[in-house]
Amino acid sequence: MSNSLRIRLLWWLLVPLALYVFVTGKTEYDNARRTADLVQDNQLVASARMIAGEVEWRDGFLNVDVPPAALEIFASPYRDQVFYSVRADDGRLLAGTPDLPARPLLAPDVPDSYDTQLHGQRVRAVDLVRLMYDNGATRPVRVTVGKTVRSRDAMTQQLWRPQLVRQLEMIALAVALVCIGLTFELRPLMKVKDEVADRDPMQLEPIRVERLHTELRPIVDAINQCIARLGVQVAAQRRFIADAAHQLRTPLTLLGTQLQFARQQEGLNPALDEALAAMHRSNRSMVGLTNKLLLLAQAEAADNSQLAMEGVDLVPLAMEVVEDLALLAQAREIDLGAELHGAAPVLGHRGLLQALIANLAENAIRYTGSGGHVTVALSATTDTVTVSVIDDGPGIPAESRSRVFEPFFRASNDTEGTGLGLAIVREIADAHHGEITLKAGEGGKGVDIAVTFPRATPK
Ligand SMILES: Nc1ncnc2c1ncn2[C@@H]1O[C@H](COP(=O)(O)OP(=O)(O)OP(=O)(O)O)[C@@H](O)[C@H]1O
Ligand SMILES: [Mg+2]
Structure with a gap:
């Protein structure tokens, strides 16, 4: 069986319901058939009684004139055929067709209904015996009236069909409701799936889904x-x-x-x-x-909110970094510039934010050849603060750009280094809800790396 919950539930629903409809449908069909038989049998008995009432002695012989009314009661739009026979006890046919099957004689005046066949057609028939008195002796006369079963079958169908249709409609409704209900009710499960699937590998907070089912x-x-x-x-x-x-x-x-x-x-x-x-x-x-x-x-711990945050202005921090690296830049004959205007307030950890800027600037100085230019810049909007470090060195090949933030990844081993600098930058940026963008510098030369933080609002 399929592993789909929807299909499995439908099986659980459909198989018992189909069995139920089959069993009740059969019972209802039998009931409808009995009712239709009863209606037809009553007509047959009435007709047989009418015919039997016309049997008389005439000139010492049994005789019968079948009244038209005895057959007219069967008039119906289904064009059923009606057969009758009147036989004396010696088997002599007094009236009607000889083809109706002979049956054992019954108690007088007790009608007997049965199904039979005549000329290849199904026929419902009734036998009725009337006793005729002849000089102290009794002569039983049997009247048989039969009618093809078209109107009876039509009546059975009319009685039974609507109930079957209603039950089938109920099943269809149940199936539709199960499908719709499941789609709605499975939504929390899909939310749990999204919660788990969209997670960062290191996101270790508990899953929170509102309005979760008790079963989930x-x-x-x-x-x-x-x-x-x-x-x-x-x-x-x-x-x-x-x-x-x-x-x-x-x-x-x-x-x-x-x-x-x-x-x-x-x-x-x-x-x-x-x-x-x-x-x-x-x-x-x-x-x-x-x-x-x-x-x-430390940066990873900060990413897990284990460090206290405070309002920090990045301008003095960046200034300090530029001053600290000025000597290194000079030694490598690099023009280290700073564009630090206004205020750049963010909420965070001073030491880590300084380490972030220092790692970026150090990389730029380290990987840019002598005669190059490195600029540390800060810019702020009403909502954000961006620190960027731009150089005109060899740049980072596009295929390595997504990997330079992995711990211990180094694009080249020409210089010394641990490969942890940018991994630290990423952790610190994450801890401060910062967004990193890394692209080539102006004219496709060098590296332009920027981290944008949410701007701290003054209290
Ligand atoms: N400004 C840059 N110009 C060119 N390549 C760079 C620049 N910044 C980083 N890279 C490349 O990215 C790699 C990863 O940098 P990252 O700072 O993570 O490690 P590292 O500088 O090699 O070592 P560490 O900073 O830990 O001493 C570097 O090895 C270097 O190849
Ligand atoms: Mg580095």
Whole structure:
């Protein structure tokens, strides 16, 4: 059987209803047929009595004149044929057709109705016996009147058909109502499906569907419990990464200091100095990685609303970032400019928002060759605040643009880096309901990346 709920329910409904209609239909047909038989039998008996009343002795012989009225009572629009016969007890035919079948004699004056066949037609007939007295002896005379069954069948149909039609209409109505009702009643289930299907993989809030059926509630509750368990698991993993990064930072910093101290020792073998320098570089990138991991964990926690938000103006933050990176830009002979006018208030976490701008600006400076230009700009409308960083460097190939926000994805390995910068940017943007747009800069050159936040309204 099909797995569709609609079809299964229809089966549950249709099979018993069809059986019910079949059984009641048969009973109703039998009842209708009995009623039609009764009506026809009454006519037949009346006719037979009329004919029997005309049997008389004439000149010592039994004789009968069939009155026209005895046959006229059968007049009907169905053009039924009427047959009759009057026979004496010795089998002599007094009147009528000889073809009506002979049957055993019955008690006098008790009509007997039966179905029979005559000339290939179905016939309903009645036998009636009348006793004729002849000099103290009795002679039974049998009158048989038969009529084809067209009008009887028509009457049966007229009595039975409307009931059948009504029952079939009821079934059709039930089917239509089940289909319409199911379509309406399945809507909450479809809503639950949409709620689950449209979810971001990391969206771990419980499913909320209004006006949920009692039957669906346990399913949604079970899914919500599963989501809650997943949330606990994810939070534990994030905490573990944050804790691990935090724990690693102190020994790595210590190691860096010690390596620096070791390299300052006099009379150092050049090969050993080279090895120490390489160790120092590795140490630096490990410190960079743990710092970014920690930042990413913080940003993810903020995305789950675990950080307190405050009103922050992005202008001084961006200014600070530009000042911090000025030296790096100078070293790489890059013209670092800022377009920071007016106020750009957003609701958020100061440290994370600064990290967002810093990561974008750092990327622009890092990936733009010497002689390039990098601009950090802020713009605001009545509803939004947009921070954008534009450079005229090599740009990001269109096919990599959707992937640069994945953790550890790097478009090229020519320079050092962890591949976490833009993943952090995305987490911070999400935590602040920000929208990121990434496109090529002016004239298809470089990168134009912008994050638009909802503007904070002053209290
Ligand atoms: N302004 C840019 N110009 C050209 N390529 C860029 C620019 N910004 C990012 N990319 C490309 O996107 C990749 C991902 O950037 P992301 O900041 O996430 O990582 P990263 O800079 O490689 O490492 P990290 O920032 O963690 O030290 C980079 O490796 C680089 O290839
Ligand atoms: Mg980066």
